[in-house]
Amino acid sequence: xxxxxxxxxxxxxxxxxxxxxxxxxxxxxxxxxxxxxxxxxxxxxxxxxxxxxxxxxxxxxxxxxxxxxxxxxxxxxxxxxxxxxxxxxxxxxxxxxxxxxxxxxxxxxxxxxxxxxxxxxxxxxxxxxxxxxxx
Amino acid sequence: xxxxxxxxxxxxxxxxxxxxxxxxxxxxxxxxxxxxxxxxxxxxxxxxxxxxxxxxxxxxxxxxxxxxxxxxxxxxxx
Numbered sequence: 001x002x003x004x005x006x007x008x009x010x011x012x013x014x015x016x017x018x019x020x021x022x023x024x025x026x027x028x029x030x031x032x033x034x035x036x037x038x039x040x041x042x043x044x045x046x047x048x049x050x051x052x053x054x055x056x057x058x059x060x061x062x063x064x065x066x067x068x069x070x071x072x073x074x075x076x077x078x079x080x081x082x083x084x085x086x087x088x089x090x091x092x093x094x095x096x097x098x099x100x101x102x103x104x105x106x107x108x109x110x111x112x113x114x115x116x117x118x119x120x121x122x123x124x125x126x127x128x129x130x131x132x133x134x135x
Numbered sequence: 136x137x138x139x140x141x142x143x144x145x146x147x148x149x150x151x152x153x154x155x156x157x158x159x160x161x162x163x164x165x166x167x168x169x170x171x172x173x174x175x176x177x178x179x180x181x182x183x184x185x186x187x188x189x190x191x192x193x194x195x196x197x198x199x200x201x202x203x204x205x206x207x208x209x210x211x212x213x
Contacts, residue, residue, distance in 0.1 A: 025150045029157040030188050073148040081150075088157065 004033035006127035008134045012041030014053035016135050017078035023133065025081050028089025035130065036082075037123045038114070039096035042135075043103060046095060046111050053078075083113055094118040137166035144173040145202060152178050153185055156207075160189070165212045168194070171205045178203045 005027045009020055020036070027034045038046045045053055055063045076084070085091050095110055097119045107117055142159045144152035152173040159169055171182065179196065182205045186193045195206035 022150050025154055029150065029153050029185070070148075073146060073151075075148055075151075084154070088154075088161075 002032060002131035004035065004127060004130035006123070006130040006132045007034065007036045008132065009036055009038050009042040010040035011135055012043075012045060012053060014055045015059065016042075017045070017053055020135055021078040021081035021085075024091055025085045028085035028091055031089065033090040033130075034085070034092070035123065035127050036091070036093045037096060037118075037120075038093060039099045043095065043099050043105070046093065046114050047105060047109055048111055049109075050111060079113070086113065092116075094123060096120070137164070137168065139168045139170065142169060142171040144171055144175070144178075146174055149175050149177050149181065151175070153181055156182070156185065160191075160207075160209065163209045163212070165209055167209045169207045169209065171207070173203045173205070174201060175203075178205070182207075 005023065007020065007023065009016075024034050024036065044051060055066075082091070082093075086093075092115045093113055095105075095114050095117045097117050100106070100110075100117050110117070140159050140163060142152075142155050144155045147155065152171065152175050156169065156171050163169060173182075175181075179198070182196065182203075183193065186207060190211035192208040192210045193205065194208050195204065197204055
């Protein structure tokens, strides 16, 4: 079993937030530490004025059925799942300092779900030996 | 006195049932019995993995009428 999960959340389309939520929650249930590094196009969804992630156009034919199925199962949103995982497990969310700087975002602009703004070196050092997942 | 805790996770999708089980487990005392009901098709292998991971005892695992029932004894808590 992995020492921990290091998830690099780069992509911003809605479908990518599902594995983020499921993997984070599952690791939290197992008592496995999770460190999420938010960068690239995922950044806007971790700010205070976060938009709703949109599904990729390429898969739009599949989306109505997907949304209907998730509604039928009363599936919480990705945000609520990750928030709950933070409450039950050892989950930390870091925003990439380069992206924050480039997009002109400060700590106070970020969603309360975010723990801190850090650089790649800190992330790499604190997740040494972890299984890395790039989303 | 050991208690029997029923966790109804029917009509919940992955990772809902395991999350609900984990929450119940956190509150459980050594010797308690947790009975989980689930309809998620991945629940059988998932609950076996959970038991393996947490070191508790799986007393029963069966499926009846589309409902999976897992009975777990809390043995890994001191």
